Amino acid sequence: MIEDPAPSGPATAPAGRESAGGADPDDQSTRIAVAAARAQAAARSRLRGPEPDRGAPLRYVGLITRAIAFSIDGALIFAVAGLVWVATVLTLNLLHLPSEWEAAVYALEALAFFLWSTGYFVTFWATTGQTPGNRLLQFRVVQEPSHEAGLPPRRAIVRLVGLFLAVLPLGAGLWLVLVSDRRRGFQDIMARTVVIEAPVLSDADRRRIAAQEAGVQP
Numbered sequence: 001m002i003e004d005p006a007p008s009g010p011a012t013a014p015a016g017r018e019s020a021g022g023a024d025p026d027d028q029s030t031r032i033a034v035a036a037a038r039a040q041a042a043a044r045s046r047l048r049g050p051e052p053d054r055g056a057p058l059r060y061v062g063l064i065t066r067a068i069a070f071s072i073d074g075a076l077i078f079a080v081a082g083l084v085w086v087a088t089v090l091t092l093n094l095l096h097l098p099s100e101w102e103a104a105v106y107a108l109e110a111l112a113f114f115l116w117s118t119g120y121f122v123t124f125w126a127t128t129g130q131t132p133g134n135r136l137l138q139f140r141v142v143q144e145p146s147h148e149a150g151l152p153p154r155r156a157i158v159r160l161v162g163l164f165l166a167v168l169p170l171g172a173g174l175w176l177v178l179v180s181d182r183r184r185g186f187q188d189i190m191a192r193t194v195v196i197e198a199p200v201l202s203d204a205d206r207r208r209i210a211a212q213e214a215g216v217q218p
Helices: 025-048 063-095 099-127 132-136 153-167 172-179 186-191 203-214
Strands: 139-143 193-197
Touching: 063 099, 063 132, 063 139, 063 172, 099 153, 132 139, 153 172, 153 186, 172 186, 186 193
Parallel strands: none
Antiparallel strands: 139 193
8 A cells, every 4th residue: 555655844835825915015114105295296296386387498587477476465464454453442442541542553553564474475485485465366475587486585585675665766667577477577587586487287187297206107
């Protein structure tokens, strides 16, 4: 009688059995890193907007579109200031303060209006590059020559000072937009900025751009 030969060694598990009980830690770390990179890129895209496509030609914004956006921003600034002024007047009428105190309150209110109106533009230019008026008309102030959205705070302040100086000589500094090849006004020349179109993107486009910025496939 011929017996079956005994196995020469311990039985081996089928291929892939070892990895069936748990995922590879390296693969998990890679997936977590990719997800974190996508989330960070998406957050940057929502805050500042995507960077312009280097392969696509930039479309610069003209004077009329800028003027309309500035009018919208001015209406918002004066609407908030008007509400504060009305509240101040009603409060002073109720309190019956001495005239000297009332004058001090109005002086503080004027200072608050100056800080509010200047901080409005500087804050938006330094964060997203878009004021509410810019966003409504779909354009953005970007740095030159990198075309990155969001100005350094110092350059945002310089641009605001340049805008004030551009208006003084009968708006001569603004008329430069009409003759400049990149439609730059005096304030843009001072702060080294340009104003480009920034159309609103769909959610799919935002996810694709965020994935590209993170260096992963969407």
